[in-house]
Amino acid sequence: MPVTRSQVARAAGVSPAVVSYVLNNGPRRVSPATRARVEAVIKKLGYRPNAIASALRGGTTQSIGYLTPNTRNPFYANLSEAIERHCSTHGYLVLTGNTHHDRVREERYLQTFLDRKVDGLIFASGVSVVDAPVRGLDELPVVGFEQAAARPAISTIATEDVADAGTAVEHLQRHGHRLIGCVAGPPQVPAEARKIAGWRGQQQSVDNPTGDELVAFAETSEAGGNAATLQLLSEHGRPTALHGRRPTALFVASDVQAIGVLFACYELGLRVPQDVAIVSVGGTTAAAFTFPLLTTMRQDVEYIAATATEHLLARIADADTPPLHTSLRGNLVVGLSCGCRPHQASADEYHA
Amino acid sequence: MPVTRSQVARAAGVSPAVVSYVLNNGPRRVSPATRARVEAVIKKLGYRPNAIASALRGGTTQSIGYLTPNTRNPFYANLSEAIERHCSTHGYLVLTGNTHHDRVREERYLQTFLDRKVDGLIFASGVSVVDAPVRGLDELPVVGFEQAAARPAISTIATEDVADAGTAVEHLQRHGHRLIGCVAGPPQVPAEARKIAGWRGQQQSVDNPTGDELVAFAETSEAGGNAATLQLLSEHGRPTALHGRRPTALFVASDVQAIGVLFACYELGLRVPQDVAIVSVGGTTAAAFTFPLLTTMRQDVEYIAATATEHLLARIADADTPPLHTSLRGNLVVGLSCGCRPHQASADEYHA
DNA sequence: GTGAAAGCGCTAACAT
DNA sequence: ATGTTAGCGCTTTCAC
Numbered sequence: 001m002p003v004t005r006s007q008v009a010r011a012a013g014v015s016p017a018v019v020s021y022v023l024n025n026g027p028r029r030v031s032p033a034t035r036a037r038v039e040a041v042i043k044k045l046g047y048r049p050n051a052i053a054s055a056l057r058g059g060t061t062q063s064i065g066y067l068t069p070n071t072r073n074p075f076y077a078n079l080s081e082a083i084e085r086h087c088s089t090h091g092y093l094v095l096t097g098n099t100h101h102d103r104v105r106e107e108r109y110l111q112t113f114l115d116r117k118v119d120g121l122i123f124a125s126g127v128s129v130v131d132a133p134v135r136g137l138d139e140l141p142v143v144g145f146e147q148a149a150a151r152p153a154i155s156t157i158a159t160e161d162v163a164d165a166g167t168a169v170e171h172l173q174r175h176g177h178r179l180i181g182c183v184a185g186p187p188q189v190p191a192e193a194r195k196i197a198g199w200r201g202q203q204q205s206v207d208n209p210t211g212d213e214l215v216a217f218a219e220t221s222e223a224g225g226n227a228a229t230l231q232l233l234s235e236h237g238r239p240t241a242l243h244g245r246r247p248t249a250l251f252v253a254s255d256v257q258a259i260g261v262l263f264a265c266y267e268l269g270l271r272v273p274q275d276v277a278i279v280s281v282g283g284t285t286a287a288a289f290t291f292p293l294l295t296t297m298r299q300d301v302e303y304i305a306a307t308a309t310e311h312l313l314a315r316i317a318d319a320d321t322p323p324l325h326t327s328l329r330g331n332l333v334v335g336l337s338c339g340c341r342p343h344q345a346s347a348d349e350y351h352a
Numbered sequence: 353m354p355v356t357r358s359q360v361a362r363a364a365g366v367s368p369a370v371v372s373y374v375l376n377n378g379p380r381r382v383s384p385a386t387r388a389r390v391e392a393v394i395k396k397l398g399y400r401p402n403a404i405a406s407a408l409r410g411g412t413t414q415s416i417g418y419l420t421p422n423t424r425n426p427f428y429a430n431l432s433e434a435i436e437r438h439c440s441t442h443g444y445l446v447l448t449g450n451t452h453h454d455r456v457r458e459e460r461y462l463q464t465f466l467d468r469k470v471d472g473l474i475f476a477s478g479v480s481v482v483d484a485p486v487r488g489l490d491e492l493p494v495v496g497f498e499q500a501a502a503r504p505a506i507s508t509i510a511t512e513d514v515a516d517a518g519t520a521v522e523h524l525q526r527h528g529h530r531l532i533g534c535v536a537g538p539p540q541v542p543a544e545a546r547k548i549a550g551w552r553g554q555q556q557s558v559d560n561p562t563g564d565e566l567v568a569f570a571e572t573s574e575a576g577g578n579a580a581t582l583q584l585l586s587e588h589g590r591p592t593a594l595h596g597r598r599p600t601a602l603f604v605a606s607d608v609q610a611i612g613v614l615f616a617c618y619e620l621g622l623r624v625p626q627d628v629a630i631v632s633v634g635g636t637t638a639a640a641f642t643f644p645l646l647t648t649m650r651q652d653v654e655y656i657a658a659t660a661t662e663h664l665l666a667r668i669a670d671a672d673t674p675p676l677h678t679s680l681r682g683n684l685v686v687g688l689s690c691g692c693r694p695h696q697a698s699a700d701e702y703h704a
Numbered sequence: 705g706t707g708a709a710a711g712c713g714c715t716a717a718c719a720t
Numbered sequence: 721a722t723g724t725t726a727g728c729g730c731t732t733t734c735a736c
Contacts, residue, residue, distance in 0.1 A: 002488050004713060015723045020715060027716065031721060046487050051467040052413065053713035056404045056728050071429050072637075081423050084450050088457075093464060096448055098436050105440075112445060115403040135398050136354050222641040263641040285424075289574040289615040291643040356729060367707045372731060379732065383705060405729035408712050 003047040012041040023049060055117060063093040064120040064312065065113030067106060067129075069189075070098050073220055073256050074284040075301065079124060082305030090313050092119070099125045101189050107132050114140075120312045127190070130154060141315035143308045146190060147327060155315070157308045158327040161191055161281070164297045165198025165251065168279040171295070171332060172249040175277055175339045178208045181247035183228040183257055185220040192220075195253040195281060214247060218257065225257030229264035233276065248276065255282030258294055262337070273339035283333055293335035300328060355399040364393040375401060407469060415445040416472040416664065417465030419458060419481075421541075422450050425572055425608050426636040427653065431476055434657030442665050444471070451477045453541050459484050466492075472664045480542070482506060493667035495660045498542060499679060507667070509660045510679040513543055513633070516649045517550025517603065520631040523647070523684060524601040527629055527691045530560045533599035535580040535609055537572040544572075547605040547633060566599060570609065577609030581616035585628065600628065607634030610646055614689070625691035635685055645687035652680060 009016040014034060021030045022038045030038070041047070055061040064087060071077045084094045095118060097109030106126035111134055113121060120141040123130070127144035130137055130151060138153065147158040172180050182199045185192040196215070203210045216232045218224030233246055252258040258280035262272060270276050272292055280287065283298025307326065315321040334340050361368040366386060373382045374390045382390075393399070407413040416439060423429045436446045447470060449461030458478035463486055465473060472493040475482070479496035482489055482503060490505065499510040524532050534551045537544040548567070555562045568584045570576030585598055604610040610632035614624060622628050624644055632639065635650025659678065667673040686692050 006713080016714085017716080017724080018722060021722085024715080029721070034721080046485070048463070048467050048487070050408075050469070050713050051464075052404060052408045052469050053728090054715080056402075056408050056712090056730090057714045057716085059715095059728080061404065071423050071433050072426065074424065074426075077423050077429050081450060084448070088450075093447060093468070095445060096436070098433060098440075111400070112403075115400050116445070117402070117404050133398070135400070222637060226641065259638075259641050263643065266643055285574060286611075286638075289578065289611050291615065291618055358729080368730085369708080369732080370706060373706090376731080381705070386705080402729050405712090406731080408714090408728090409730045409732085411712080411731095 002050070003045045005047070005049065008038065008041050008045060008047045011045060012038045014038060059117075060119055061117050062091055063095055063116070063118050064122060064316075065109070065116075065118040066094050066096045066122045067099055067109055067125045068096060069101050069125040069220075071096075073254065074286045075254060075256070075282050075299075076124060078284060078301045079305050082302050083122060083309050086306060086309035087313075090309075092313065101125060101186065103129065107134070110134060110137075120316045122308055122312060127154070127156075141312055141319075141321075143312045143324075145304070145308070147194070153323055155308075155311055155323040156325050156327075157304055157311070159191075159299045159304065160327045160329050161194035162198040162201065164281055164299065164330040165195040165253070166202040167330070167332060168281055168297045169199050169202040169251050171338060172251065172277055172279055173202070173206060173208070175249070175273075177247075177249035177277060179214065179245065179247045179249070180208065181232045181250045182215045182253075183225055183232065183250055183261055184215070184217055184253035185224070185257070186217055192217075192253055199251045213245060220254050221256055222260035222263070225252060225254075225260030226264045226267075227260070228257070229261045230268070233264070233270065234268055250276060250278050252278060252280040255280050255284045255287040255294065255296060258282070258296070258337075259286065259290055262290055262292070262294070272337050277339045278337040279332075281330065283330065287333075287335075290335075290337075292337050295335040295338035295340070296333050297330040298333045299330040304328065354402070355397045357399070357401065360390065360393050360397060360399045363397060364390045366390060411469075412471055413469050414443055415447055415468070415470050416474060416668075417461070417468075417470040418446050418448045418474045419451055419461055419477045420448060421453050421477040421572075423448075425606065426638045427606060427608070427634050427651075428476060430636060430653045431657050434654050435474060435661050438658060438661035439665075442661075444665065453477060453538065455481065459486070462486060462489075472668045474660055474664060479506070479508075493664055493671075493673075495664045495676075497656070497660070499546070505675055507660075507663055507675040508677050508679075509656055509663070511543075511651045511656065512679045512681050513546035514550040514553065516633055516651065516682040517547040517605070518554040519682070519684060520633055520649045521551050521554040521603050523690060524603065524629055524631055525554070525558060525560070527601070527625075529599075529601035529629060531566065531597065531599045532560065532601045532603055533584045534567045534603050534605075535577055535584065535613055536567070536569055536605035537576070537609070538569055544569075544605055551603045565597060572606050573608055574612035574615070577604060577606075577612030578616045578619075579612070580609070581613045582620070585616070585622065586620055602628060602630050604630060604632040607632050607636045607639040607646065607648060610634070610648070610689075611638065611642055614642055614644070614646070624689050629691045630689040631684075633682065635682065639685075639687075642687075642689075644689050647687040647690035647692065648685050649682040650685045651682040656680065 021028045099105045106129040123144040127146040143155040200210045216228035218228035279295045281297040287294040287296045451458045458481040475496040479498040495507045552562045568580035570580040631647045633649040639646040639648045663676045
């Protein structure tokens, strides 16, 4: 069994309380001599405070709960990584729950986090789950990556998905495209619904078509994007006739999917951007190494994570910190998939 | 404040102990009538046991610690996700620490996990750190993804990196390549060192060159692979003369890096596989959507994760479970980057 | 079948 | 400046 505080106290010839005072630098002062003696014993015995006991007594676990759809999607992988990094810097541990957008998993993890008395919560998934009948949520600092929270006490740090998607689509429109398809994740997922709405709104604003045959929903993965594209651009596995209803451009709601989209175009023998122009939303590093290079609406994950974490920790430290409500516009990073720049010579020769 | 067990007991007209018996199905029997009454009150009051208190008293936290280099690398992202999924199924929470291969971070997280009384540990990073002077590690079930553990009590579930790398290199040799470059992560990282050793051993076995000019170390990311390739294949940003010492093939230690490698080849105007053949190690889904399709040694992350988690949980459940020592061979998944298959027509026309 | 009670290891208010 | 002590909410042994 590990060394306990009482053992340290006994070995140092002081009371257990003094050991606590030394460890926590308070709430009472300790004479330098005693402090030195206690510290020596702590080191000698290799004493480590039991975090569970501190949590039970002290009421703080130095941990936060974090709900994310998954960590395979580079967008969320980066977000998670950044959040973890910030929390770690401040001495907080992140308890992560992968929800896969499944309401049951969301509620289960939410409950688990509350049972374990996390000091705060960040939702990258399932913000609406906070309406679930769980007690003790109102007293907890919560940050969600949504544009509107179910409860105003929940801080929100959102990406402006509707506007960002609109910008992406508008960019394609400027290249003269009217038949612009939309590849997105499940529309039940709020963020996906918003990006779809952005596509639709921007298309409708200039009387471009937004029919169902232009939209494909699929899993947010390379495979999903790939499948959606095959569905959208091909007839029985072959590209549809050029002068039919085949989209000449695709708006893709995520970088991962876009990677699968590029692959599908290649499989179908469709050139990007000449036959199909593509713009995605994300701006992850993965998008910077595709062939051809993706044009993408970059959403600054690093900044979002930093803001969310710092704000959450501020609310944890001071319960009176008012909730924050922000949203961020992405910015267009122009690559070679939209048609802005002609292909470089080396690209044209790539498979000559 | 949340409802406590005593409040439930009072409301149900029983003693706190009985509430525990009901909740834990033991260790004493409870009459059906009493049980029903208690359960009704629990539901009515929305009572949830305080996991911290249970942990302090019961000695089990229903959580495990997990050390991973990072979650941006799809290989580790998949591994982490699979481990989390298995643990979640068994009611365990995963505490994740991203180490970035930094010894300080590794030790800090290891200590944090011990302080928080995790029930077990999985190391995807820093297995050697278990030699660190931390108390209480010997009593804990530990699984590491290394081939040899510092302490025999540590279960090991390893990928056979040396052999897998050798197979990948041999495949390139069969295509007639002799000058085969090596792109890998930092050689201080054991897994990277093993893959480098595999490349070197296989090359030496047929008297192929293994000079320093054929090796490039870089961060395990797309950008890293990209930079390493530019260094290896170019002179001042241009490809080196075809008949010089430029490698005609590259062995790449990870899929992420390989994606950057492909991109670099494209930037340099080198065709894959005609000018440079490429084989990587990993077999992540990301590798299945590259252009051209990567040939890669697939290491079955899903299986590794399942084995590691199930074994760890078995050891947690029964301390007498003997440690497991396994390693797994990968298998070659042939794509288009090695030169096995000629390019499809559509590919040849891709940028015609 | 049920209740009483002793802690788990710690924090902090209250004594001295 | 330091010691004493009452819990935090729970599990489980021990009585009844």
